[in-house]
Amino acid sequence: xxxxxxxxxxxxxxxxxxxxxxxxxxxxxxxxxxxxxxxxxxxxxxxxxxxxxxxxxxxxxxxxxxxxxxxxxxxxxxxxxxxxxxxxxxxxxxxxxxxxxxxxxxxxxxxxxxxxxxxxxxxxxxxxxxxxxxxxxxxxxxxxxxxxxxxxxxxxxxxxxxxxxxxxxxxxxxxxxxxxxxxxxxxxxxxxxxxxxxxxxxxxxxxxxxxxxxxxxxxxxxxxxxxxxxxxxxxxxxxxxxxxxxxxxxxxxxxxxxxxxxxxxxxxxxxxxxxxxxxxxxxxxxxxxxxxxxxxxxxxxxxxxxxxxxxxxxxxxxxxxx
Numbered sequence: 563x564x565x566x567x568x569x570x571x572x573x574x575x576x577x578x579x580x581x582x583x584x585x586x587x588x589x590x591x592x593x594x595x596x597x598x599x600x601x602x603x604x605x606x607x608x609x610x611x612x613x614x615x616x617x618x619x620x621x622x623x624x625x626x627x628x629x630x631x632x633x634x635x636x637x638x639x640x641x642x643x644x645x646x647x648x649x650x651x652x653x654x655x656x657x658x659x660x661x662x663x664x665x666x667x668x669x670x671x672x673x674x675x676x677x678x679x680x681x682x683x684x685x686x687x688x689x690x691x692x693x694x695x696x697x698x699x700x701x702x703x704x705x706x707x708x709x710x711x712x713x714x715x716x717x718x719x720x721x722x723x724x725x726x727x728x729x730x731x732x733x734x735x736x737x738x739x740x741x742x743x744x745x746x747x748x749x750x751x752x753x754x755x756x757x758x759x760x761x762x763x764x765x766x767x768x769x770x771x772x773x774x775x776x777x778x779x780x781x782x783x784x785x786x787x788x789x790x791x792x793x794x795x796x797x798x799x800x801x802x803x804x805x806x807x808x809x810x811x812x813x814x815x816x817x818x819x820x821x822x823x824x825x826x827x828x829x830x831x832x833x834x835x836x837x838x839x840x841x842x843x844x845x846x847x848x849x850x851x852x853x854x855x856x857x858x859x860x861x862x863x864x865x866x867x868x869x870x871x872x873x874x875x876x877x878x879x880x881x882x883x884x
Contacts, residue, residue, distance in 0.1 A: 583637050590633050594626045613682060620697070662726065666700040669725035673697065678728060679735050684714075684820050688731035690721055701725055713824035736820035742779050745823050747814040747830055749846075750806060756843040757810045761801050763841075764814050767833045768799030771826060772816035779817050809847030 605618040672678075679685045684693050684707070691714070692704030706719040736743060751760050776797045783797070799816040818826045838844050 586637050587634055590630060590637075594630050598622050598626045616681060662724070663700060665726040665729070666724050669728050670697075670699050673702070673725060673728060678733055679738070683738065684736035686732075686734040686736075687723060687727055690723065692716075692721060695720075699725075713827065714820070715824055739782075740779070741782050741819075742775065742817045743820050743823070744815060745818050745827065747816075747827055749812045749814065749834060750809050750848070751812065752809045752845045752847040755810065755845050755847075756841075757803070757812065759841065760810075760838070760844045761803060761812055763837050763844075764801045764812055764834065765799070767830055767837065768801065768814050768816050771830050771833070772799045772818065775817045775819075808849055 601622050602619055605615060609615065679694055681694050681697055685691070685704070690704060690706065691708045692706040693716075694702055695705050696703035701722050701724050704721045704723060706717045706721050707714045709717050709719075711717050749760070749764060751757060779797050797817060799814065802813045802815060804811045804813070814830065816826075816830075838846070
């Protein structure tokens, strides 16, 4: 072994100590690299779940990198018998030179520890919305939704966001806690329509399409209330009534999963169009210009009454100039 070190020292033109450190470093990197590959191979054989494979790949990579850095630090930096001392001096030096990367690293630790979101969650951070598809030490990746695409569907763009944004930007998670979202479908009908009948039809459609989620949602609310102040008194679909300029507005409010918003809305609209087409006394409203004739409308008495002037009112024509 010593003979090999001497030969390597002559080839590399380095002293024996440095050559020994290089050799040990290569062995450490090789051992941990092989260990990582073996673990991932076992995981890939045991499961076909993409999420489980991803989590194992990320976890084993973090562990291998951390232990490799610690061992190489002990090999190359003498005089540091304490790992805590080594890490303290290292972090102090790096913090002075690199502020933003340190913030991103701290945010990564916060994400791993507190889990404001995980890979697979749908979130909104600042002005960006999307599904988290990757999480790394300095940044996480979103598959963007929304923007010019309606109903929270994917745009196809991949957005890289620094981890430090979790400390400075508003973060909304569609997939944590309640795990359902409220969606509303506004249906505007004319004033002449039978709005009571229309409201009954919409309530029936909402129950057929969304009531099956009520029991599951109630269970989620109970689970979420154990950790946060989350409570709802009504989880069943409901139809609200209001009046707008063009007609009577009936708004369907119902629960749906975050990724099924557009599909559920499409199914309901198809049912609404089908059912309303069967009713002669229900019409959709839209901005129009109309002329009313009370005689033709069957409202002969609905005329503006002429109010006579009060008595003793001076006539302008009778006034004379001084």
